[in-house]
Amino acid sequence: MPFNINQLNNLDYDSAEPLLADYIDGVVEQFAKSPEGEAYAQEHPEFGGWIATFTEMSYIYEGFTLPKMTKADAQIVMEHILPRKLTLMHREEAEDAIPELIAFWNFLKREYNFRSAGAIATYLAKIEGKFTDWMFDPAKGGMAKSFIMSGMKAGFDMTSEEGIAAFQKAYNQQILREEPNNSFLQQLGSLFTGSEREAQFPVSSSKSSKEKPKTNTKGFDSQNLGKKSKGKKK
Numbered sequence: 450m451p452f453n454i455n456q457l458n459n460l461d462y463d464s465a466e467p468l469l470a471d472y473i474d475g476v477v478e479q480f481a482k483s484p485e486g487e488a489y490a491q492e493h494p495e496f497g498g499w500i501a502t503f504t505e506m507s508y509i510y511e512g513f514t515l516p517k518m519t520k521a522d523a524q525i526v527m528e529h530i531l532p533r534k535l536t537l538m539h540r541e542e543a544e545d546a547i548p549e550l551i552a553f554w555n556f557l558k559r560e561y562n563f564r565s566a567g568a569i570a571t572y573l574a575k576i577e578g579k580f581t582d583w584m585f586d587p588a589k590g591g592m593a594k595s596f597i598m599s600g601m602k603a604g605f606d607m608t609s610e611e612g613i614a615a616f617q618k619a620y621n622q623q624i625l626r627e628e629p630n631n632s633f634l635q636q637l638g639s640l641f642t643g644s645e646r647e648a649q650f651p652v653s654s655s656k657s658s659k660e661k662p663k664t665n666t667k668g669f670d671s672q673n674l675g676k677k678s679k680g681k682k683k
Contacts, residue, residue, distance in 0.1 A: 458517060469505065477500050484556075516563055532589035547576065
């Protein structure tokens with residue numbers, strides 16, 4: 450069956466959610482087969498993670514679909530949604546984001562002639578020197594991401610439950626020595642006891658151009674994100 454790029458348009462969330470993972474697989478696969486994807490793969494043999502993350506978070510948190518996305522929508526995703534919701538462990542993990550997304554939107558412009566695709570690609574090129582800083586700016590992160598980044602800065606392994614618990618304990622002990630009342634981060638740390646963390650994006654989530662892209666394990670749980678944001682979808 451031919452891939453339908455418009456599949457998610459005009460669907461409510463409950464109808465679209467079961468289709469989302471396969472839709473994202475299809476989007477990445479179409480890009481991989483395109484001239485733009487093949488050219489990108491020459492220098493970046495593993496790719497797809499940023500396309501998948503962008504597409505999924507755009508829809509889950511704001512209800513944006515690729516065919517109807519505007520430059521303003523893309524700005525919201527790149528400047529607010531991704532920096533707030535996605536936690537990277539190392540700055541180099543963000544290095545391929547903009548080149549991959551520019552190639553992807555150039556593909557969408559040529560293949561589907563989406564009205565805003567060219568403007569989005571131009572916007573992405575302009576923020577290439579800023580995006581990594583946004584992803585590691587505590588002021589742009591949500592509460593949970595701020596907690597994770599504070600632990601990373603303090604030298605704790607925030608990729609494991611043990612590391613999170615160790616940081617929470619160490620921080621709470623420090624606060625108790627300095628200030629008996631609960632601080633912001635002390636209260637924030639308690640949120641992680643038995644609760645889910647912000648999305649993380651490991652390098653291993655990238656896809657090879659020679660294999661069928663899979664987006665189920667690109668660094669966050671689609672179902673969990675969907676459940677969290679169900680009430681936020683437009």
